[in-house]
Amino acid sequence: MTHETESTEPKALPAGCQSINGKPYMANAKGALVPLESVNPRDLLMDETVRKILGYASPLADQIARFKKHTLEDVAGFLDILAQEYGLTRGGPKGNITLITFDGLQKVQVQVADRVTFGPELQQAKALVDECLNDWSADSNAALRTIVQSAFSVDKEGKVSPTELFSLLRHDIEDERWQRAMRAIRDSVRVEGSKEYVRFYRRAKPTDRWEPVSIDVAAA
Numbered sequence: 001m002t003h004e005t006e007s008t009e010p011k012a013l014p015a016g017c018q019s020i021n022g023k024p025y026m027a028n029a030k031g032a033l034v035p036l037e038s039v040n041p042r043d044l045l046m047d048e049t050v051r052k053i054l055g056y057a058s059p060l061a062d063q064i065a066r067f068k069k070h071t072l073e074d075v076a077g078f079l080d081i082l083a084q085e086y087g088l089t090r091g092g093p094k095g096n097i098t099l100i101t102f103d104g105l106q107k108v109q110v111q112v113a114d115r116v117t118f119g120p121e122l123q124q125a126k127a128l129v130d131e132c133l134n135d136w137s138a139d140s141n142a143a144l145r146t147i148v149q150s151a152f153s154v155d156k157e158g159k160v161s162p163t164e165l166f167s168l169l170r171h172d173i174e175d176e177r178w179q180r181a182m183r184a185i186r187d188s189v190r191v192e193g194s195k196e197y198v199r200f201y202r203r204a205k206p207t208d209r210w211e212p213v214s215i216d217v218a219a220a
Helices: 041-085 121-135 142-152 162-170 176-188
Strands: 017-020 023-027 033-035 097-100 106-118 189-202
Touching: 041 097, 041 106, 041 189, 106 162, 121 142, 121 176, 142 162, 162 176, 176 189
Parallel strands: none
Antiparallel strands: 017 023, 023 033, 097 106, 106 189
């Protein structure tokens, strides 16, 4: 008659656990160590689920970053060959470019957008605009008030929208204070750098509309 014996190998700890003096602990969001036996099973299951998902997401994000890098290098290599054909030396920042397959069914776009922030002049612009709105008739400029409030409102990160703000520049208002405010907005613009965006498109026939090839999890 044989007898089964229990394994003497130590039981593996869940991911995120650490052993202290032979006892397993997990760090909570405040950094405090909590005995594993005191952690709610639902929290343990959620911890395991998140770690499993991120175990796939992290290397996938790295792969996409490498793919973008290789894509930009491929486009740059094509432009270098094109420049050599015309006896040019390509240099300086890359601009917007669109590449299309010979059959017109696949397309790659590289777009360069400036990263814009605003300096302290923007506060002066806001003060001047407020003066104008306070003096002007509320009824006659109700629509403009809404546009101004939207332009100077900040998002969750405390930043204003360049698109909304620049929309004010399109209004041709003769008030000298408004003109100074618009000049202050222009003077406040700071370009911190640029970011390259790569977009991909395909279609079944040349007469069809372009359909984006999404590499965005939210849009998949």
